[in-house]
Amino acid sequence: MNHNVRTIVFRCLDLLPDNVGRKMHHQLQNLLENKVLYVRIKRTENTFDEFVKICEAIKIDLNQKSIIEIGSGWLPIFPYFLLYLGKVKNVFSFDLNEHYQKKRIANFNSIFSKNYNTTIDALFNSKYNLPDGVHYYPGENIINSKIPDADIVVSRFVLEHVAPNDIFEMHQKLRNSLKKGTHIVHFISPSDHRAHGDITLSLQDFLKYSKPEWDAIQTKFDYHNRLRLPQYLDIFKSLGLEVVYLTFDTVKEGTAQYDLFKKVNIHSDYNSFSTEELTAGSINIVLKI
Incomplete structure (x- = not known):
């Protein structure tokens, strides 16, 4: 759109x-x-593959582990990859909203089973047609929830839609609730999401607005905090969380995206950031409690 x-x-x-x-x-x-269901499944598979690579790089064994997912989305795509391809034991998925629907998940179960040559046996009494091992907590803010015992926490393109104060409180809750050594893995997309559907728009276009101006444009349905990489790192480090893995990309001089970025009149709120910090995107970060 x-x-x-x-x-x-x-x-x-x-x-x-x-x-x-x-x-x-x-x-x-x-x-x-x-x-776009099949496109979304493929994109989620790509993220799962990247998640596995990250886990291998820092010596995390997924087999029979319990994982907390922050942000369930509309279908249990990532939990199924974790359960059936990653061989984890449990996925506890938390979401502020209740998007899962029994009929849609029944259809998704059939598609996933066929595409990945596996059998998904939904529990007889499951409200959402979910299999054993996938635990759904809709309408729950993890900040105020009882945190299940888990080895890993993961979010996929969620943090950019969370208010900075809530990001702090969320990680404070995780730090205080989970055992020392637990890993928290975040995939963050800090770019202007409006540019994903418009190639003429810079991925940093929204940085030209003041906070009041941006708040007048966005709504609760498309909220984006616009945090830059150093701001995320400041939040994590203020809580004593160790950054054990970090990758990101930036726009390269001579590319179309760089040219679009240079045309953006960056608001003075962001004057303290370098070009690399302003354009850091596709952030993959692992924290350790």
Whole structure:
């Protein structure tokens, strides 16, 4: 969807009573998800492959481990990769919203079974057609939840949509609840998501706005905190979390993305950051409690 149209749609939904706006947003997302399901499965597989590589690089054995997922999304795609390909024991998936639907997951179970040559036996009494080993906690903020015993915490493209104060409180809760040595793995996409559907827009376009200006554009349906890499690192280090793995990419001089970036009139709020820090994207980071 064109980013201008998307913004107009979200702002209209934001004007409706909260329960009505969220219901209509849910229906719209269901429609869009159905159209791109196979693309989303493939993208999630790519992230899973990267997750496995990261675990191998820092000597984490996934076999029979328990994992907390922050941000369940619309389908249990990543938990299934963890369970059936990664051979983990349990995935505890937390989400502020309740997006899972029994009928859609039944269809997804069939697709995943066929594509990955596995058998998914949904539990007879499962509200969402989930198999043993996938535990879903919808409508729960992990900051206020009881944290299950786990070996690894993972999020996929979630942190950029979380308010900075909540990122701090979330990691404070994890640090205080989980055993020392537990790893926290984050895949973060700090770029302007509007540019993902518009190649004429810089991935840093939203950095031209002041906070009030940006808050007037975004809504609760497409919130983006715009944090730069050093700001994430400051939050993690302030809690005494050890950074044991970090990779990211940046725009390269001479590329189309670099040219687009140079045209952006970066707001003075970001004057203290270098070009590398402003453009750091596709952040993969592992923290250790």
